[in-house]
Amino acid sequence: MVQPTEPEFEQALLELTTSLGPFLHTHPEYKKALEIVQIPERIVQFRVTWEDDEGQCRVQRGYRVQYNSALGPYKGGLRLHPSVNLSILKFLGFEQTFKNALTGLSMGGGKGGSDFDPKGKSDAEIRRFCQAFMTELSRHIGKDTDVPAGDIGTGGREVAFMFGQYKKLRNEWVGVLTGKGLTWGGSYIRPEATGYGLIYYVEHMIAKFCPEHTLASPSTLVAISGSGNVAQYTALKVLELGGTVLSLSDSKGSLIVRNPSAGKGITKELVESIQALKLSGGALSTLSLTASTGIEYVPGERPWALLPTVHIALPCATQNEVSGAEAEALVKAGVRIVAEGSNMGCTVQAIEVFEAARKKGGKSSVWYAPGKASNCGGVAVSGLEMAQNSQRLTWTSEEVDAKLKGIMTNCFNICYDAGSKFSGESLAGGELPSLLSGANVAGFIKVADAMKAQGDWW
Structure with missing residues (x-):
């Protein structure tokens, strides 16, 4: 078997080409565009x-x-x-x-x-x-x-x-870089934008699919990977809305809440301490955790196969961080929604598991959102920063947040409609595109x- 010379790129190209199959079958004139x-x-x-x-x-x-x-x-x-x-x-x-x-x-x-x-x-x-x-x-x-x-x-x-x-x-x-400081051309909400936008997208998925797992309820259990910018603000938004955060991770291991029924979970204060830790280059393994927190550190492991019950899984670390076996573990744990905060966070095998679970329907079905849709909030606010720089203006955090919510709503609707129309699937009443x-x-x-x-x- 020939090994790919550019494995990450070839994986991304395969994903796009596979998704486009039914569309290109009915619109063959676009095949040249894909080639170019x-x-x-x-x-x-x-x-x-x-x-x-x-x-x-x-x-x-x-x-x-x-x-x-x-x-x-x-x-x-x-x-x-x-x-x-x-x-x-x-x-x-x-x-x-x-x-x-x-x-x-x-x-x-x-x-x-x-x-x-x-x-x-x-x-x-x-x-x-x-x-x-x-x-x-x-x-x-x-x-x-x-x-x-x-x-x-x-x-x-x-x-x-x-x-x-x-x-x-x-x-x-000139506004040649985005993510600048607020006092010299930066935008409000830019550090938070990818994590916040991910949650705004997920809220639309919840409303369409599983309203019983609203993020306003502490009984909704959310697994998050990573501990950088995206994971931090994803966790903070879940906590702000009222959900329970079960995990965070870094390259060396994971923080896990195994028994959330006791009312324990990762707290806002812990996330803020992780923010300070990461700014100094520290690792999660150096955190001081007492038994009373209900949180344990598991070295050398990602969170996906460690949790007995998960409703929403949000990979927010890096590419290919959810394997096929870990996807099966998440399905077994009861996951209903998987949305990527990282780029191409799921392997090909993991996506196959989630898409197969979607097609089954019923209470065990899973709805998966790719990063190019669910994590586009970060670059969206970068685009808003470019617009503010061009006008020499600074919009308020409320204005930027409202625009971000609108962009994520439009993005979800575009993906939903295109998935319904071009996936090549015959969707019966209530089935998810x-x-x-x-x-x-x-x-x-x-x-x-x-x-x-x-x-x-x-």
């Missing part, structure tokens, strides 16, 4: 040399994948992590293209980053790396060309260092139609 859209418009790869605190020269690989600009400037984050390579960035840029289309905003798709690891580095080392990275990247981006943002390893500190370097190099203040098919087909049609109008295929 899968190739990035441009890939930039460069060397980044920087100086560590010992005065030694260090070198990293830098990348920017400018995938598709049919709907607007390239838009997507910068990931700083040792795992970064072209396969991961191509997959992320490819997904970003269709995700951005689903927001309804004028944004194309792109992604970038470096194999630099900010963990364990001093602020001075991170500053020197970010300045060196932006010195090269600045040649290829601009407010009307390509507007990067944060991602794994790239938070407010890194965005600030990069923005400052761009401003010095170009001698201009595939949100996976709906998101892929709706995003693809919007991008493909724009490309055709602009002469990119015919």
